[in-house]
Amino acid sequence: MCILFATRDHPNYELIVISNRDEFFERETHITTWHDNSTVLSPYDLRTKKAGSAPDSFGTWIGMNRKGRVASLLNLKRDDLPSTRSSKGKYSRGPIAQLFLSPKGRDLAPKFEEWDTYSKFEGIYPHITDSGEFNFFYGDVKRGEYRIIDSLGNTFDVLDKEDNKSLVVSNNRFDTNPSKEWKKVLRGRERLQEFIQRTSDVTNSNTMFDECFKLASEDSITGKVKTSLYRADPTVCFDSIFIPPLGDDGVADVGLTITKGEFYGTRSQMVILVSKNGGQVSVMEKILHTSDNDIRSNSSEKPKTTVRYAFDIE
16 A cells, blocks of 8 residues: 655755655566656656556646646545445556656646646546546645545545644545544654654755665564565555565455556655756666565665655746
């Protein structure tokens, strides 16, 4: 179960975004790179476009563009779904984030206020209603405005008040009753506040990246569970910020469009740092696993691949 941290409460950064993507390791994806005529920086899905797929079915789950738009898409696991219905949709969810970041999206609706509610987003991208269950964090750094929308049609203003400058969201509902909140989200909120306090004097980006990945790599799953099948107790993924490689017996629906391979866990991690003046962006992604064959040779401390970028917002 993926997790996203975002905060505007750090004294040295306008925005910090930290993301763990939990996936089947065999699912083919491209590492973060510039695309769309070097206007969008993101990883992207390499799955083959199928007949009947949505227009612009190229998809991503996290990224930023040169104009200061940022986006992160997560699956939504709903406990109230009928047993006859899957959390998967007719179309991939990835185009939701891609369209918002892309030049085409900016041409369709150049102003953030044209996107800032679920209903407005649906007006621009009607396939959002057939894209499966999701939580979507997105915003405009230059305007300092951010939203979360979900597949239930909700819109939440976030990172906009003194007491609302940080968030942690996973694959449960963003407005979940606190008594039913997943442990990883509760733990994530605590760790995020500790992180902000611990790094309040940090200005060196290398040190900051290290601290961000440290936060994203907290693993609270016991060794006994790690050697058993993930499906035997899927709730373990609701508890830990970081998910180590866990086996799969192919039974339960975790809400993924594609399930491929045997092992599931934190496949990649990304950090986005935006300078306090909102002008400079630093991005780093770690790819931990790309197949079931590298589960013992790679980890967050020893990633398979790492890429880093820096750019100025236009």
